Structure formats: structure tokens, C-alpha cells
Amino acid sequence: MKIYKSVSYIILLLFIASCKNQNKNEASGVAQENHEFTNDLINETSPYLLQHAHNPVDWKAWSDDVFKKASEENKLVVLSVGYSTCHWCHVMEEESFEDTEVAKLMNDKFVSIKVDREERPDLDMVYQTALQLVNGTGGWPMNAIIMPNGSPVFLGTYYEKEEWKNILVKFSTEYEKNPGKMAEYATMLAGGVQEVYDQPAKQLANAITPDKFVSGITEWSTIWDKQWGGNLGQQKFILSANLTMLLDYAVLQQDSEAENHVINTLDKVIHGGIYDHVDGGFFRYSTDNTWKVPHFEKMLYDNAQLVYLLSKAYKLTKNKGYKTKVEETLKFLKVEMRNEDGGYFSAMDADTNGEEGVYYVWKKEELQILLSEDFELFSKYFNIEDSQVWEDGNYVLNNTISKDKFLKEFDLSEEAFDKKKENWKSTLYQARQKREKPTKDYKILTSWNALLIDGLIEAYKAFGDEGYLIEAVSVFNYLQQHNYKGGKLVHSYTNNSEQKEVFLEDYAFLAKSAFALYEVTLDVSYLQISKELMKIGSEKYKSNSELFYYNVFSDLVPSIINTSDGVVPSANAIMAQNFLRIGHLEYNTDYLKKAEVMGALITSDFESHAVSYGAWGSLLLQQAYPFYEIVVVGNNAEHLMSEIHENYIVNSIIVGSTVESDISLFKDRFNEDETFIYVCQNNTCKLPVKTVFNAFEQMKAFGYKGFGYQN
Template identity: 35%
Template sequence: MKILILSTLAISFLFIQCTQNMTHQEETTEEYEFTNHLINSTSPYLLQHAHNPVDWYPWGPEALNKAKEENKPILLSIGYSSCHWCHVMAHESFENEEIARLMNERFINIKLDREERPDLDNIYMDAVQAMGLRGGWPLNVFITPDQKPFYGGTYFPPDQWKKLIVSVSDAYEHKYDQLYESASQFAANIDQSEAEKYGLTDGGVALTLSDFDTAYDSLKNKFDPEWGGMNRAPKFPMPALWNFLLTYSHTSGQTKAREHCLLTLDKIASGGIYDHVGGGFSRYSVDGEWHVPHFEKMLYDNGQLLSLYANAYKLTGKSEYKQVLTGIAQWLQREMLHEQGGFYSALDADSEGEEGKFYVWTFEEVKELAGGDFSVIAEYYNVTKEGNWEPGKNVLRKLEDDKVLATELNLSVTELRDQVEQFNAKALAVRNTRIRPGLDNKLIAGWNGLALTGLCHSYQATGESIFADLATENAAFISQQLVTNKGLVRIYGLDTRGYLEDYAAVIQAFITYYETFFDETYLELARTMTNQVIDEFFDPKENLFYYTSNQAEHLIARKKEIFDNVIPASNSIMAENLHKLGLMYDDESYKKIAFTMIYQVNKLIRQEPEYLSNWASISLLRLKPTAEVLLVGAQAHEQALQINKTYLPNKILMASTTGSSLPLFEYKTVADNETTIYVCFDKVCKRPVNNFTDALAEIHDRK
């Protein structure tokens, strides 16, 4: 579809790529002079803007009706509380009274928290990209009173922002017909079905192992062989992509894929993107060496990285991976845990108006804390007097393997790690006295689901109680506080309907929780929610799920999420959920939907595996039958834990000590008064065995 773009807007105002070291003005401690319509919001992000001179409204009938009544365009500004450049634009432009006056005179101004309303964020991000403009946050979109977009962009410096709002307003007043034609075409473009847009209506294709070999070959050409990850900057962890490499290597026997994945995990864990003092990962690094992070910490990243490092630990037994897992869990427990067991959504990148100030160290600070171990610590964490980032500022990172460095320093690995652990404990205590970054205290269902899945995988891999304790509390929180008789609530404490990403992640988490602790209550909850998703979200014409329920607010488009990104596409997670539940409940309708979804997306997997990596993992596993592993008897849970310590991506695991009414347990009895393990493929079972070692041999012998 040809899109008409107003040249007076598109040519003059391009996205500005700003340097990392820009900092905004210091926050004021004066009494508030202004208060706008955001003052009663619950969103931390909206409350950050409640005292701007801009007359912000939240999204809702009041603002939308006002735009229609006054025939004014709407400025929709979208961000989130831990977004650094959102803060920058707020301080530079939205706190500027002259700019605010222009905005108030010419627009109805709406502020939106993308984490509260990802449905709107998805629509208008698509619109900006359809305009050929760069998307990002803050996302600033100009829309008509009937919600059709006609221009947008991300961060703008104040002088350009002032010129832009005047230009947009003038175009709306004097070139309305042309502008509205453009807006209507953009609206039609984003409302186009995914099947039409990506050619899914032509039918699906079956993939072979050679197709996945080709997909891997296309990916490896983009790898960074020195620092891991993809050969680009900035670098995002992208857990789904590296999980695909592990799955591909396991299925194909291709060791190079596994080697690059493990190199990537080593480099990420050694870089400054990992918080060596307090645990947990930042959202991305601004450079190609995982060194300097964008310091915000997101729950969704860390939940997925728990799963990824747990899988790597199952494969390798490498102690550094277990250390990473423990560090993430301790950070969650210390800084992100709500009293009822849920996890908060994010920590800000900024403190005291400066990005990363909470996390960086001077040479003298490290010297004082390390004492007699200073030379070791400085070498270990690449601390220099000049600073390894900005002048005088050090972002702690490891440049050498512990064994190599210990040899160079004439220490044992144990001695080296003891010194590092002592320093980390002192540094954490000192850091905790600093002014902390802002906390986004929303408890989001889908992100908690990702964290729960990661904790379960970590317990499977390690057997450590910290993961079991956090997982048990979190599962109870989700099931008791977020699951209602009307369905899943997206945000704790608010009357917010869950989106597909929430349902998909929570269903996945409850399935994983069952496969870890074998509480059938959670498996049944997963099944109940899956039935609701099919009733409210499924499009039988395209065999995919909408992002929003049929009970949700009617918007200018009802989207479907297909492409995997920093979070896997909700449709790809649902395909895996349906596949597993179809096996566990022997439900052919679930299996059919899962198969159809995967089959028709296979064409896209061949074209662009990087952005369909979770789909690729699921599709790859369908090349061989999934192992159905069932344990019955007094030691079923203990034996199952041993099986879970092995990396087996293509299995379902079910266990019962006292008997179960689940269909796959029919005729599965205890043999010779010992816990009995059944390994089956397509419901055809091998000879029952009485220990997990023999069961693993039967799983590996499925060829």
C-alpha cells in the first residue's frame, strides 16, 4: 500500500541519535507550581509528569472527547518510568513553560505508560515505522481526534521539538485534507491483517533439518566471534535467540552453534551489563563489548536470562552460570520483591538526575573498599584511575577468565574468588547508602510469568532452595492476586484486563511450575486460562491470536504479535503452550491449533530466523516426537528432579506420588513396589524403568 507522507513534516524533522553521555538537568526540590490531569494516576511514569506545565491527560474518554469537541489534534506521548531518554525529554521540553504553552494551545496532550497499555504502544509504534521514521521511547505520535496517526518520532531536542509542534499544528489547520488523507492511509496500513501483510494466507510449509541449517548459516554470518552476540552495537541480550542456538545444537549435533551461544553467555556475564556487585542484568549495552550498560534493569529481561543461564548450566555444569543465577535471584529477593510474592517491573537507569550514578565507581572508592586486595580487585574488574567509561568513572567488568587471572596473580581460583566476594559484599553495603534509582512498582502479570518460569528452570538446574522459595511465593501471588473469575489481571491492584502476552507468559509459567513441583492445581489453571484465550483472542481465519481480548476497548486496529523480540511473540509462546497442554491432556484440539500456527509461520522462519527465534525453537522440536516422561510412586518427585537437571528441550515431565486423573497416567502403575518411570512417544511407551539414569537413556535413544 502506498503511504502519503506530508513532505513539510517528514523532510524537516528526522530522528536525532543522541550521545550516551548526555544528562538532564537536576531535579527540582521546589514546591509544585503546576498540577495536571495525571495527578490521580497509579502509574509511576504518569505521576512523574503530573506536575509538568503541559496539561497532560491520561488516555480515556475525557481527553478523546475534548479533542473532538475542540477539533484539535492529539499529541500522544508514550514512555515508561525507567526510560532514560523519556526523562531527558521531560526535563528539556515538558518542564519548559514556553514549550508547554505551545503544546497546550495547539494540542490535546495525552501521556501513556506503555507498560500499562502495550496495545496502544504496539499500534502507534507500527504507525511510526510505517511512516519510515525511527521508533523508540519516548514515542511521540500526532493523531487526529478519531485516533488516526499522521506523524511521529522518538526523542527530539527542545529546539526541534518546539519547531515541530508549531509545524504540525499549522499543517493540521491549513492542510487538513491532505493530512487526513495521509492519516487514513496510515490507519489502513496498521489495520491490515498479519496474514495479508506477511503472506500467511498462501498456506504453510513443512521445514526439514536442512532448513534450520540454512537458518543457522544466515545467523552465524552476523555473529561477533570475539565478544559474542550479534556483530552490532548497541547489544541486547535477546534470550530467545540464544535459546534457539542451544535447541538447534541439541537437535542437529551442530557444536558451533552451542559454542557461540556459550561464548555469548560468558561475555554477557563478564561485561558491565551484568551487575557484579548486586546481581541482575541491565537492559542492553551501548557498545559492542557488553561493557557500558543502559543502566535500567527490567524484570522481563532477568526472568528470561534465568531460563537461558539455567539451560546453559544444565548443559555444562559451569559454576559461573550458577553464580549468575544466584545473583539474579538475590537481586530479585533484595530489591524487586513485593510483600505478597510478586516482583516489581523495573529499576530506573538514573539517580540524582544522572544515568548510572548508583552503579559506577571511582578508583579511590574501590581502593578504599578493597584495602590490601586492591591490586587484585582492580585487575579483576578493570578499574583504572582515569576511568574505564567516562572520566573517573568505572563500570565493573571482567576481561579475563578466573582461572587465567588467578594463575597470573599467583593465586588459586578459590583465593581469587574469596577476595572478590569479600569486596562485593563491602561494595554492596556502601552502594546501598547511595540515593537509589527510581523503582517502577507495577506488578505486571506477564513479566511475573517470565520470572516464575526462569525461577523454575533455575531450581531444576541447581536444586537450590532460593529459587524454589521465590517460585512458590510468586506462583501463589499470581494465582491468588492476578487470576480472577473474569480472567487474568495485567497489573496488580488495578482493574486492567490482561493482554495475550500476559496470558501466554503466565500459562507457560504454570506449566513449567507443574513440571518442576508437580502441583496439578497450576496445570489446571493453565488449562482454564488457555480455554479463555481461545474463546476471547483466537482468530480462526488466520489461526493466530489477537493481542487483545474481544472484550477489550475498541481501537483503530486489533493487532496480532508475530515477531520475537526482546520478549518472544505472545503467539509463539501460545503455540508452545498449546503443544504441551495438548500432550498433557491428550487434547487434539490444542495440538491442532499449535500445529497450524507453527506450520503457517514456518515460511517466515526461513526468511528471517533472527526475529522468529522462539518460533524456530518450537518448530525445530516438531521434527521429532516429544518425549512424554511420566513418573509414579513414592520417589517420583525426587527422581523427576534428577531428570530435570539434564537439558532436554523436547519433553514433557509429569509425576505423581499418589495417583492422578490426568489422562496420560491411565494404566501407568507402580512396578515391583518401586517408583516407575514411563518414557513414551506419541503415547507409545517403552519398557518401564525404575531409575532416572535408565529413563534418560530411553529418552536419548528415541531415534
């Protein structure tokens, strides 16, 4: 990568020495009301693109025809990437893209394209990579100037109006004077981006071992925040895929330090301001290192993954707080983020009328009026004191005192305090309902809804609430009817949507969810859907290596082999996990070998940077340590499986059948009069038993150490 560091230095010297690039935080925006102008985005269905449909800038949606137009007119292209709940995207819109002077400059000298990064994560991934090569960081809005062939020559984030005008003038002038020099640089930078995404396929296979796995965890542990949880840093994100993997590792290795880190993180998160203590649900990230003040944006993928993680952690700890937060989060999602047909929206804005967090924060005087004689108690519990004020006299509810200490200090019983908290929540909820709500992005994204299905299923396993399973089935049915209609999968669906794009994550995540539904319902139709999605996805995105492309190749955008986790788990890692689980179910040695080789290609990355490879870590854990098959066959299979699912069990597949089946794990094992549990490991099975207790004893006889809490 040394060459690309020098390339970034060249571009900074040649083109943007006088420009100041500011990488701003993500947040949200609001739709436009001024209809004096209308551009081509009026024909789109993305809420983000529609927000810009009445800008004086002659925006176009991404298409080959737009680049053909740029080539014919010999113009550079302005590419602006954001999303509907991005605060600084909207600030730049108000300052620059609604300004007629700026618009005239863009319309005269450039062809301008707007992209919703949630609709086109492939495009965002490519240009964010280029931005990071040049500037060492990324973010949204992402504003680029690119050649008519799609290669970037300038990349940045948010710019104030005068800065943006200077950039536009500088690059349009340079293109007119030195098109050859600009084309040469663009080719070099495009090559750098391609190398980044070619690299995973070029890595040597390196089989995982327990020592290598421990090495990866040890390296990651050097950046753990031992006091506040999460990773050290001025801002904090909840990395659910990492914490899920680490919790499994901690239980399997009986590593108390790793387990304590996960539990401490979750405890700090559920009590901090990053959790909405009134409506329920988690905000996107914390702007400080103590989880106190969030960026007030709620994303479906964050909440879906946290439902999964907290449900899983509950099975280990029986912490009632985890169960409560799952219940409240799922209630929030159902009330605020679900459409009438059963699909879940992608995001809820941080802003209301351009003001961040106003829907969520509280004035001290308002709380005193609402809570009356309970205000003093409330203020002690949620830090409503002068030293904790956020800005403009506003407070974020943030609990840092333990419940036991609080009860003792104020001589309260747990029952009495819980009742008070419910009353507080109800009072504030009713007051908040009178406020204007933030806007929502109503796209139904396949991959993000699939994550929610997984979360609902894990909640069903942990708590035994049939409502969670019913809702998981409902979401899956919605995706089948809208996002997978006629056997054609799409990434994003809105009413009248014509989007055709679909990505590896959509196939991988939905296949995983279908398999998870099969595990709890025993309905083989879900298994068939999972296998079908894996077959299509494997063919559609196959590469010259054992890994898969994220997108389908086009002349403008290179094919991407992406392996690290982002805000959602690595699609390649989930593909490998699916291969492993289906492989064990059907004794499909080709699938098992596929998963093994894919994991081996990432082992070195995990060792050196486990923090970015949590989803792979879950796979590698199952390959480095013994993996078990728990098979329940007979009329009473569902009941026994529910009993098993209540326990925290690592490195296993738990499947069952109430009928005769030719699937390898069930073949010749059905008995009409009895229900048996078979425990198998490495092609060796113990004698069938009739109780969960006896099955667990057999696993212990195998040397299994991956149990958490047991009822």
C-alpha cells in the same frame, strides 16, 4: 511495503522537512517535585504517569472520552509514550513538558495524552509500528501527533525544546489550513499499520522440516559475533529466547559451532559490564559491542529470562559461574525488586537525580581507598586502568581476563581468589549502600512476573534448591490474589490500581508458568489453572486465522496479530507451545493440530529471520524433530523426576503423578507398590523401567540425540 516507503517520503516532504528527528537511547527518569501545576494524571497509579502529574501540560490518560473531546474541539492530539525508567523521556519532560511556553502551545492547540508503554504495550506496539514505517526506526520517548480518530500524522522520538515547538506549530497550522490532506495521509498510514499486523494471518502454512530449521539457523549465523558473542552491531542486547532455542538446537543437532556461540555469549555477558558485579543482576543492554558499558537500567523481564537461560546452560556445562550469577541475580531481585507481599516490580532506574549510572560506577581514587592493598589485584581483574575509563573519570567493572590465566599470572589458588572476590564485593556493596539509590517502577506486571516464575522453576530443576520452588509458588500466589483476582486477569497491578487492560501475553505466559509449576509439584490444580487460562485466552483473542490477536479491538486501536519476539517472547509462540505441551499430556489432538498449524504459519519467517523468532524456534524444533514424553508414575515420582530434571534434555515433556489419574499419560499406569518411568514417542511406548539410567537408555534406543551433560 513499497507503497508505505513512498508514503513516509511524502510525509517527510509535506510536514517535517525542517524538523530533526533524533532517536535516543532508553534510560530512566525521576519523579517531579514542583507542584505548582496539577493535571488529570494525578488520578492515575502508573509511576510514569504520576511523574507527569504536575507538568503545566494538561495531560490526559488514554480514553475514548479524550478523543471525543479532541473531535468536539476540532483539535489534533499529542500522544507521548514512555516509561518511568526512560532517561530521554525525562530529559524531554524537563526541557519541554515542564516549560510553560511549550505547555501553553500544547494546551491551546492540542489535546495531550500520556501513555505508560508498560501498562499499554498494545498502544505502544501500534504507534511504534507506524514510527518504523515512517522513519525506519523506533524508540522512547515516542511522540506522535494523531487525528481525533487515533490515526497518526507525525511520529518521532526525542526532540529538543525548539524542535518540538516547531513541530507543534507546523502541524497545528497545517491542520487548520489543510485538514483534508492531513486526514488522507493519516488514513494511508493507518492502513499501512493494519497491513503489517494483518500479514501474519495471510501467510500460507509451510510445515517445518529439519532442513528448513537448519536453513533458519544458518541464515542467522551470518550475523553472529564470533569474538564477543551476541549479534554483530554497535549496541548489544541479550536475546534470551533466541539463545535458549539455539542451545536446544545445538544439543539436538550436535552442532558445536552453535553451542560454542551460546556459551561464548554467556561467558562474555557474565564477565562484562552489562552484569552488576557488586549487587548482582543484568542491565538492559550494552552501549558498545564488547558488553563493557551498559545502559544502567535493570528490567525484570531481562533478569527473569537470564535466570532461566543460565540455569538451563548450567545443566549442560556445569559452569559454576552460571550458578553464581543465577544466585546473585535472584538475590538482587528479592532484595531490590520484590514488594512485601511477594510481587516483583517492573524496573529499576538507570539514573539517580538525572545522572545516568552514578549509583553503579566507581572513581579510581575511591576504589584505592576502599580496597587498600588489594586495589592492584582488583584493578587488573576488573580493568581499572586509564585506557578503560568510561566518562568523567568513572569506571565500569568489566572482567576480560580468564580466571585460569589470572590465577596463573598472580600465583593464586582458586580458593584464595574466590575469597578475595567475596571480600571485594562485600566492601563495595557496603560503600554503594551509602549512595542514593535509583528509583523503581513498582508496577507488578503479570507477564513479566510469569517469566520470573519460569526462571525460578528452571533454577530449581538445575540446582535442586527448594527455596527457588517456594519463591516461584509465592509469586504465582501473589498474581492469583492481585492480578487474577476473582477470575479476572489484568496486565498491571499497583495499590488502588483500576486498570482493566489485559493482553494475550498475560494469558499465554501465566498459563505456561502454571503448567511449569504443575510439572515440578505434580499438583493438578496448577494444570487446571493453565487450561483455564488457555481456554479464556483462546476465546478472548481469537481471530479469523489460527493465530491470536494481541489485544481486544477498539474503535481507536486496531486489533494486532503480532508474531515476532520483542523484549519478551512472542505471545502467539507461547500460546502454541502451551497447546503442544497440554496436547501431549492429554493426547488432545485438537491442541496438537492447533500448535502445528500455528507453527506452519511462521516457518517461512523463521527461515528468513530466525533472529526475531526465537520463541517460535523452540516450538518448531519440537515439531521438526521427534518429541518425547517421559512419564513417571508412583509414590517415588517426585524423587525420580528431580533426578531427570538435573539433566539437559531437549524436545520432551517430563510429567509425573503419585496417585491414580485419568489424565491420558497416567491412565492405568499407577501401581501402589512400584514407581515406573515410561518413555514414549509418537504414540509408541517402551516397557516401564525403574531407574533414570534405564529410561535414558530407552530414549537412545529410539534414536534420541538430545541429551546434554548427565550426572
